[in-house]
Amino acid sequence: xxxxxxxxxxxxxxxxxxxxxxxxxxxxxxxxxxxxxxxxxxxxxxxxxxxxxxxxxxxxxxxxxxxxxxxxxxxxxxxxxxxxxxxxxxxxxxxxxxxxxxxxxxxxxxxxxxxxxxxxxxxxxxxxxxxxxxxxxxxxxxxxxxxxxxxxxxxxxxxxxxxxxxxxxxxxxxxxxxxxxxxxxxxxxxxxxxxxxxxxxxxxxxxxxxxxxxxxxxxxxxxxxxxxxxxxxxxxxxxxxxxxxxxxxxxxxxxxxxxxxxxxxxxxxxxxxxxxxxxxxxxxxxxxxxxxxxxxxxxxxxxxxxxxxxxxxxxxxxx
Ligand SMILES: [Zn+2]
Numbered sequence: 001x002x003x004x005x006x007x008x009x010x011x012x013x014x015x016x017x018x019x020x021x022x023x024x025x026x027x028x029x030x031x032x033x034x035x036x037x038x039x040x041x042x043x044x045x046x047x048x049x050x051x052x053x054x055x056x057x058x059x060x061x062x063x064x065x066x067x068x069x070x071x072x073x074x075x076x077x078x079x080x081x082x083x084x085x086x087x088x089x090x091x092x093x094x095x096x097x098x099x100x101x102x103x104x105x106x107x108x109x110x111x112x113x114x115x116x117x118x119x120x121x122x123x124x125x126x127x128x129x130x131x132x133x134x135x136x137x138x139x140x141x142x143x144x145x146x147x148x149x150x151x152x153x154x155x156x157x158x159x160x161x162x163x164x165x166x167x168x169x170x171x172x173x174x175x176x177x178x179x180x181x182x183x184x185x186x187x188x189x190x191x192x193x194x195x196x197x198x199x200x201x202x203x204x205x206x207x208x209x210x211x212x213x214x215x216x217x218x219x220x221x222x223x224x225x226x227x228x229x230x231x232x233x234x235x236x237x238x239x240x241x242x243x244x245x246x247x248x249x250x251x252x253x254x255x256x257x258x259x260x261x262x263x264x265x266x267x268x269x270x271x272x273x274x275x276x277x278x279x280x281x282x283x284x285x286x287x288x289x290x291x292x293x294x295x296x297x298x299x300x301x302x303x304x305x306x307x308x309x310x311x312x313x314x315x316x317x318x319x
Pocket of ligand 1: 114125171288
């Protein structure tokens with residue numbers, strides 16, 4: 001009886017904690033991250049195209065992202081443009097910061113697409129992840145506007161900043177090697193290293209290959225971030241209500257093995273930054289094929305990740 005009461009109280013506390021956010025997500029999730037309803041608030045459909053570094057399509061999506069932060073959000077999100085030229089291609093990373101801090105939480109995904117196969121759209125690689133980050137930004141912007149007390153520790157004392165990063169040039173220009181890959185993240189990590197920023201990153205969260213229709217496990221790959229993986233898993237458990245969970249903190253084989261997936265986190269990880277790599281393994285079966293298109297996305301999964309990441313950021317700030 002006592003135990004039942006405690007569980008009941010715990011459940012009501014968990015849901016009460018999420019009540020404000022539930023209303024927000026109910027009002028915004030579908031029109032922001034829907035595959036079927038184009039409109040000015042849709043954050044996903046603009047990524048339904050190629051985004052090869054330096055191309056007009058790449059410039060167009062950069063404009064979309066910049067206009068989103070500059071015009072659709074209410075607060076001042078400062079923009080850092082990290083542009084450079086390498087191997088005949090122009091690359092541009094975009095970094096948005098709503099407020100600075102002594103240390104930072106970084107959320108990142110790559111917006112570029114592979115040159116081959118021709119017409120490759122990269123719906124899961126990583127258009128969906130970029131749209132999820134835009135949703136998180138919009139969610140935080142709303143909290144900063146009308147529920148600032150929810151971010152009290154962030155704004156009043158803990159002095160942790162946030163940066164949302166859209167990397168260019170993750171994909172190899174030809175075949176993936178350490179040299180021919182992750183152009184954008186290598187460049188930004190070097191820049192931030194020279195500015196003394198790398199040492200100030202509390203956690204670097206990288207989203208990649210999310211949103212496919214397959215039910216694929218996203219493992220815990222890094223010991224230093226496992227506690228955060230558990231936090232995210234707790235959030236998923238509340239949202240998923242027991243169905244189709246991606247995270248499993250008790251499955252430790254990849255944690256024991258050590259990180260083995262190469263991605264935009266590499267230069268940050270090698271510099272000693274704590275990394276939470278949110279990527280399924282095995283990869284989606286459409287990976288690096290033309291079939292990685294919007295017909296093979298699952299909007300329900302994308303929406304769930306958007307809610308999970310939104311809640312995670314608030315929990316991170318309050319932890
Ligand atoms: Zn890829």
